[in-house]
Amino acid sequence: MLNREKIMTRLTIPKTQPDAGLPDATIIRQAIKDPAKFSALYRQYVTKVYRYIYARVSNHADAEDLTSQVFEVVLKRLPTFRKGGNFNAWLFTIARNKIVDSYRAQRPVVPLEAIQNVPLNDSDPFKQLAQEETRARLGELLHELTQDQQELLQLRFAAELSFAEIGMVTGKSEAAVKMSVYRLLDKLQEKMEKSDE
Amino acid sequence: MSNERKNTHEIEKQLGEYYQAGGPSEPFMDTLESRLVQAHQGSTQKQSRARKPLFFRPAYTPAFIVLLALLIVVVIGPKEVIAQVQALLGYVPGYGFVEIDDIRVLPSPVSQTQDGVTMTIKQVLVKEENTYIVYSVDGLPSKEQIYEDLNAFILEHAEEWPEMQAGLWDTQTVVTLEDGTVYEQTGVSGAPWAGYFILPPFPRGTLNFTLDVDRIPGLIPNNAPKNWYFELSLEYLPNPATAPGIEDFSVEQLQLNPNMLTPIPVDQPSQPDPNYGFALDLVDVVYAEGEVALRVRFANVPEGWMPMGAYLDGRLTDDLGNEYSIIYAPASGLQPDGSVVVTFEPVSPEAKSLTFSVVDLFFFAPFERQTITVNFGDSPQVGDRFPIDQTITVFGTPIHFASVQLGQDQAHTAEQTLLNTYEFEIDPVPVQEGLSIQSIGLADEVLANLGANFVTAAGGVFGVPENPNFSTLNLSFGIPATVPFPTGNFDLIFNNVQLLLKGPYTITWEIAGNQ
Numbered sequence: 001m002l003n004r005e006k007i008m009t010r011l012t013i014p015k016t017q018p019d020a021g022l023p024d025a026t027i028i029r030q031a032i033k034d035p036a037k038f039s040a041l042y043r044q045y046v047t048k049v050y051r052y053i054y055a056r057v058s059n060h061a062d063a064e065d066l067t068s069q070v071f072e073v074v075l076k077r078l079p080t081f082r083k084g085g086n087f088n089a090w091l092f093t094i095a096r097n098k099i100v101d102s103y104r105a106q107r108p109v110v111p112l113e114a115i116q117n118v119p120l121n122d123s124d125p126f127k128q129l130a131q132e133e134t135r136a137r138l139g140e141l142l143h144e145l146t147q148d149q150q151e152l153l154q155l156r157f158a159a160e161l162s163f164a165e166i167g168m169v170t171g172k173s174e175a176a177v178k179m180s181v182y183r184l185l186d187k188l189q190e191k192m193e194k195s196d197e
Numbered sequence: 198m199s200n201e202r203k204n205t206h207e208i209e210k211q212l213g214e215y216y217q218a219g220g221p222s223e224p225f226m227d228t229l230e231s232r233l234v235q236a237h238q239g240s241t242q243k244q245s246r247a248r249k250p251l252f253f254r255p256a257y258t259p260a261f262i263v264l265l266a267l268l269i270v271v272v273i274g275p276k277e278v279i280a281q282v283q284a285l286l287g288y289v290p291g292y293g294f295v296e297i298d299d300i301r302v303l304p305s306p307v308s309q310t311q312d313g314v315t316m317t318i319k320q321v322l323v324k325e326e327n328t329y330i331v332y333s334v335d336g337l338p339s340k341e342q343i344y345e346d347l348n349a350f351i352l353e354h355a356e357e358w359p360e361m362q363a364g365l366w367d368t369q370t371v372v373t374l375e376d377g378t379v380y381e382q383t384g385v386s387g388a389p390w391a392g393y394f395i396l397p398p399f400p401r402g403t404l405n406f407t408l409d410v411d412r413i414p415g416l417i418p419n420n421a422p423k424n425w426y427f428e429l430s431l432e433y434l435p436n437p438a439t440a441p442g443i444e445d446f447s448v449e450q451l452q453l454n455p456n457m458l459t460p461i462p463v464d465q466p467s468q469p470d471p472n473y474g475f476a477l478d479l480v481d482v483v484y485a486e487g488e489v490a491l492r493v494r495f496a497n498v499p500e501g502w503m504p505m506g507a508y509l510d511g512r513l514t515d516d517l518g519n520e521y522s523i524i525y526a527p528a529s530g531l532q533p534d535g536s537v538v539v540t541f542e543p544v545s546p547e548a549k550s551l552t553f554s555v556v557d558l559f560f561f562a563p564f565e566r567q568t569i570t571v572n573f574g575d576s577p578q579v580g581d582r583f584p585i586d587q588t589i590t591v592f593g594t595p596i597h598f599a600s601v602q603l604g605q606d607q608a609h610t611a612e613q614t615l616l617n618t619y620e621f622e623i624d625p626v627p628v629q630e631g632l633s634i635q636s637i638g639l640a641d642e643v644l645a646n647l648g649a650n651f652v653t654a655a656g657g658v659f660g661v662p663e664n665p666n667f668s669t670l671n672l673s674f675g676i677p678a679t680v681p682f683p684t685g686n687f688d689l690i691f692n693n694v695q696l697l698l699k700g701p702y703t704i705t706w707e708i709a710g711n712q
Contacts, residue, residue, distance in 0.1 A: 035234040035237040035238050036234075038233065038234065038237050039230055039233070039234055042229075042230055042233060043226075043230070046221060046226055046229070046230075047220050047221060047226075050220060050221040051216060051217060051220060055216050059366070059384070061367075061383050061384040061395075062384045062395075063221075064221065064225050064229075064383075064384075065327060065383060065384045065395050067221065067225075067229070068229050068232075068327075069327075071229060071233055072233070072236070075233055075236055075237060086561075134211060135211075135214075135215060138211055138212070138215050139215070142215075153212060153216070154216065156212075157209075157212045157213050157215070157216040157217070158216035158217065164636065164638070167636070167695070168561060168695070173635045173636060173695070174635075174636050174695075175636075175671060182205070185205040185208055185209060185212075186205060188208050188212075189205050189207065189208040192207075192208060192211070
């Protein structure tokens, strides 16, 4: 007999980044006609797209090149954007497509080298050192994950997509995405805790 | 076994900080924005020009082709004309089906050999946004050996490796134009044995240049000969729409351009799926030296349906029993005209026919809005469960909502926004022959009706192990707790699903000339 309680327990509440500004059909229509409106749309998304791509390619030059390509495609294809569609999913499908295109040729993936050198907020040098170590350790652990696993986390935390949107981008069911992400989080947390001991 | 999840807020916070630490530079964002706005203005101007009558202008033969294309836009719509113009322009080996653009290409590959290693510049694409120089290298150690050497090198230089790793790919690849202008590599993508350099777009009219590659990208030092030099001359891809000097080309020349492998239309009827009549149509095939590219299109798919994911995970087999691996040319995947390009390794010259098959297709599918009404009473509280007992039927599948339970949880964001949550209990959903609903989505207006500015939705499907004819559909959503639960009767409107169409979708065709 199916244990419904178990399934419902697993389906805890979505841990989703709120997206207060998904553009509606009107904004899209305006952006198609008006370069200034397109600029606003671009400004709203360029950082997320760049971060997602950079998380994937680990190289600023490639990230800039691919971000440019993504928005050029967006500009071309915007008139085909489906009314009522999910703009996030549509946009990051294009981004993913571009990354996959550029990356299929088996270029070795290296950890995000630059991110580990990002200035930290805390002025306490000991705390700062600890934070740097945490970031470095996290970078190593992420590097141990498969490409697919890394991608789920990148879509979640760099692109800030919901599980449903990740599902739309990767062609997986939302439940499968959610389960995979939670498993990964559990695994990463466990490893981070071990390394702290 | 417990299904309780650990508290992972800390690791999520760390991941958020990790991935959001870097961002694009302001100069890059400004430059790109200005380029996009320029392109935007250009495209709107082009659109308005396209509406003007053209019949009385002097027209060269290729310009006539453009005119025809524009007329076709009016008659049969933009999708078809894109396909037709693409078919006219053809396919660039190592790149893919070309777009309508100002494209200059290399007429034939150029190679240089040093100490048994041959570097070949297979293709150069000068496009509006970038120049891509596609290369391949033969005579290198095996891939396994290259990786082994790389690992040994990393171990040996562990201290300096973080600084060195980017340099592994940042070669000093330099292009010098005839007027002395020098362009440096801005990026490289690929592997040591195949990939492409990215450089700034060359000015219009530039056809001749030299290329200096100081070393093969991605290889550790001293693993291959250095200092490669090529003299290269480009030709315009025959795009009558944008290429200057195009009046020098005749239609015959367009067809004979060695870079343009004309896609072969496939006249083989596709096989629709037995349940719903959906099909994958094979539009055309290109048999290039290093690859076989198929352009397929979804057929009989209702208006508004959207494929999920850019790639089709299909199999290509031949009549001899060979199966071919997918390779990924830069322009494979979902195309602007809605078709999907799938690229495989070259097929056997003995093969007489090929079969492409895809097990299932995953779509986002809108439907006419359907509503269930929930009575939340006068004072709904966290933990309350409200009966619904209403059914909606979506694509022939009855979905029975039993109840909804209210709850609270924190969003996994830096702000950890407190959410009011709604978890639905839905009875197991029958899996239809050939169609399985994977998730169901709320209409956007539900948000507005709730007074929320965002919603977090979750859903998805689980199988029912003891009964494969049913699946369990899940749905829950959360809105900021600052928005109170509604009271009294509240309409929940649904208007989209994600569904899986089960094939297999199979296309078999004969290879022209191999019969």
